[in-house]
Amino acid sequence: MRAVSDRPLPRAERRRRTEERILGAARALFAEVGFERATIRAVAAAAGVDPALVMQYFGSKRELFARAAQVAPEPGAGLGPDELVRQLLRTLNLKMGELPQGSLAMMRSMLTHPEAADSARAALRDQIDRLAAAVQGEDARLRAALMTAVVLGATVGHHLLELPELREAPPERIAGLLGPALRVLAGRPAGGPADDA
Amino acid sequence: MRAVSDRPLPRAERRRRTEERILGAARALFAEVGFERATIRAVAAAAGVDPALVMQYFGSKRELFARAAQVAPEPGAGLGPDELVRQLLRTLNLKMGELPQGSLAMMRSMLTHPEAADSARAALRDQIDRLAAAVQGEDARLRAALMTAVVLGATVGHHLLELPELREAPPERIAGLLGPALRVLAGRPAGGPADDA
DNA sequence: CATTTCGCTCAACGTGTGTTGACTCAACGA
DNA sequence: TCGTTGAGTCAACACACGTTGAGCGAAATG
Numbered sequence: 001m002r003a004v005s006d007r008p009l010p011r012a013e014r015r016r017r018t019e020e021r022i023l024g025a026a027r028a029l030f031a032e033v034g035f036e037r038a039t040i041r042a043v044a045a046a047a048g049v050d051p052a053l054v055m056q057y058f059g060s061k062r063e064l065f066a067r068a069a070q071v072a073p074e075p076g077a078g079l080g081p082d083e084l085v086r087q088l089l090r091t092l093n094l095k096m097g098e099l100p101q102g103s104l105a106m107m108r109s110m111l112t113h114p115e116a117a118d119s120a121r122a123a124l125r126d127q128i129d130r131l132a133a134a135v136q137g138e139d140a141r142l143r144a145a146l147m148t149a150v151v152l153g154a155t156v157g158h159h160l161l162e163l164p165e166l167r168e169a170p171p172e173r174i175a176g177l178l179g180p181a182l183r184v185l186a187g188r189p190a191g192g193p194a195d196d197a
Numbered sequence: 198m199r200a201v202s203d204r205p206l207p208r209a210e211r212r213r214r215t216e217e218r219i220l221g222a223a224r225a226l227f228a229e230v231g232f233e234r235a236t237i238r239a240v241a242a243a244a245g246v247d248p249a250l251v252m253q254y255f256g257s258k259r260e261l262f263a264r265a266a267q268v269a270p271e272p273g274a275g276l277g278p279d280e281l282v283r284q285l286l287r288t289l290n291l292k293m294g295e296l297p298q299g300s301l302a303m304m305r306s307m308l309t310h311p312e313a314a315d316s317a318r319a320a321l322r323d324q325i326d327r328l329a330a331a332v333q334g335e336d337a338r339l340r341a342a343l344m345t346a347v348v349l350g351a352t353v354g355h356h357l358l359e360l361p362e363l364r365e366a367p368p369e370r371i372a373g374l375l376g377p378a379l380r381v382l383a384g385r386p387a388g389g390p391a392d393d394a
Numbered sequence: 395c396a397t398t399t400c401g402c403t404c405a406a407c408g409t410g411t412g413t414t415g416a417c418t419c420a421a422c423g424a
Numbered sequence: 425t426c427g428t429t430g431a432g433t434c435a436a437c438a439c440a441c442g443t444t445g446a447g448c449g450a451a452a453t454g
Contacts (some may be wrong), residue, residue, distance in 0.1 A: 015401070034309035036233035040442065043418050079442065088433060110308050111357050112231035121358060126361060145362035146351065146374055153350020154343065160308050161318060165325060165342035166372065173336065177343055181378040208430070210419065215431080237412065247433050252413060 022047045026068040030105035035113040069105040071123050084134040088176045147185045219244045220325040227302035232310040266302040268320050281331040282379050286372045344382045
């Protein structure tokens with residue numbers, strides 16, 4: 001009855017696994033209830049581990065959050081406006097399916113935890129930069145910021161507030177409706193490629 | 198050196214004033230740091246009052262929050278789509294200036310405090326109802342939800358995350374850019390009245 | 395095998411929190 | 425004027441939290 005995997009693991013491997021287990025539990029809890037309501041004790045319990053171990057691995061609750069709530073930087077180098085809108089919709093399309101828990105954790109806390117707010121602002125600023133470079137023109141930055149805010153609103157409404165209208169609709173339809181609106185915001189009204197992703 | 202107002206106030210008046218003072222301090226603090234980080238002690242200190250008095254007046258922290266974070270229901274009965282979009286922009290225009298602290302308090306906590314989330318969902322559902330009734334058509338509710346999400350994103354970006362692009366831009370310009378996008382979402386592409394508020 | 399390293403647990407400390415009950419004192423009503 | 429009411433304070437409780445240091449036992453190392 002003794003399987004191969006019952007053989008005790010090497011130290012390094014064991015460490016990596018428990019660290020990832022803690023990090024996973026932390027991501028899930030931070031994403032679900034935010035920074036304040038997520039306790040080290042609850043994270044430890046979910047990971048099947050003593051609270052003190054969490055501290056030993058990550059130093060403090062804030063550092064644990066910083067590690068757990070990293071947002072993956074979105075791709076999209078110097079593209080044209082239409083292509084960028086298309087890609088924006090594509091990632092939004094993904095967003096509507098399943099958003100990585102790290103991003104959810106950050107977004108859940110961005111209105112109440114100062115460091116999460118900083119992360120959010122940095123991520124949004126990056127996206128605004130990319131969009132502004134593509135949009136060009138008079139108030140390119142404002143247009144880019146508004147486009148970003150539109151995506152932000154849809155994401156918050158869908159994943160964090162869980163508005164039923166957004167949860168039930170198929171992602172392609174959401175992208176299909178949001179596409180023209182984003183293009184209008186970008187300053188190129190109609191025409192162009194189709195709206196679906 | 199004794200002014201008229203130094204004469205002690207009647208009990209009822211005195212009670213009303215301190216209650217309003219506490220409520221004001223609570224609104225400001227809840228709006229600034231959210232439900233969790235706002236402590237009864239801090240509210241009491243800001244109101245120049247003992248923490249116990251806050252409990253005596255409002256019963257519990259949650260009830261205090263419920264009283265402080267009420268969102269004023271927006272007007273707008275059964276209007277046509279264009280008029281409703283115009284009014285949406287007008288209130289958004291106001292939103293861009295100064296949002297009532299009660300609404301800010303609710304929005305600040307809506308991602309982390311369950312009861313604030315319920316309030317937010319209820320308020321958004323009301324607005325979606327109004328918009329859906331005006332938009333009509335196939336996926337009217339989805340369109341209405343997306344329009345609501347757009348306004349939500351702009352408000353969050355401006356007042357809670359304080360994105361510089363949105364803070365620096367004059368409200369009319371924001372409304373002028375968001376207007377066409379909202380009209381597209383509503384399903385009536387171009388034309389119509391001017392975009393400024 | 396002897397010794398060191400290290401993943402992990404246990405028990406506890408200090409602090410800040412929401413909340414409570416007894417108390418003080420000025421305004422009120424008869 | 426005298427007893428009653430009620431606004432407001434004071435000190436404290438009970439609890440949950442983040443965090444710490446000592447200790448245990450198994451893996452690594454020679």
